[in-house]
Amino acid sequence: GESVGLHLPTLSVQEGDNSIINCAYSNSASDYFIWYKQESGKGPQFIIDIRSNMDKRQGQRVTVLLNKTVKHLSLQIAATQPGDSAVYFCAENYGGATNKLIFGTGTLLAVQP
């Protein structure tokens, strides 16, 4: 397979703090990126996306930053809440006539009350 998911990195934050989750993507030709949140026993839930012609996009309490030079993506969550506890995945799309996504390994966000 193309996705390697061995050890799941964990980010532990205090409730109310800001969280930053990082992701390195693999293909410099990728032109579309998505962040998903996955809670235990559920499918991935769309959070925010960004196209390669942008370097920043904001949503409600979330911001995605894209650095194409170093092939790096980050998700910032403001005022983290206990309900934000989940595994977060970044995914890249290589572009063209396909919706195929390549997923990162995921990061477990643990919010301490």
Add this chain to the structure above:
Amino acid sequence: KAGVTQTPRYLIKTRGQQVTLSCSPISGHRSVSWYQQTPGQGLQFLFEYFSETQRNKGNFPGRFSGRQFSNSRSEMNVSTLELGDSALYLCASSLVGTSSGNTIYFGEGSWLTVV
């Protein structure tokens, strides 16, 4: 508006059997993709369908197959099940067939356990 619906949600099969999983995309969505999720390998792409045609296939053996119907509903089949096929199988749908910024939504998945 209903989301991506997958059935069954949970199932247990014996080695050597086959299984069929079903996915109903969001109404109006024409693109359906399937993924396998395991603790060891993470989320891996299986295949993608658009307008009843398979456009892309991941690195899985031929035991894994799928199809899409004219109403965009999709099924995937795994034959001669192996213990390593135990996983969460996820279906995703999107409106169009290109990465033109159209959002890709996932269902809750089908949990398959092979014993």
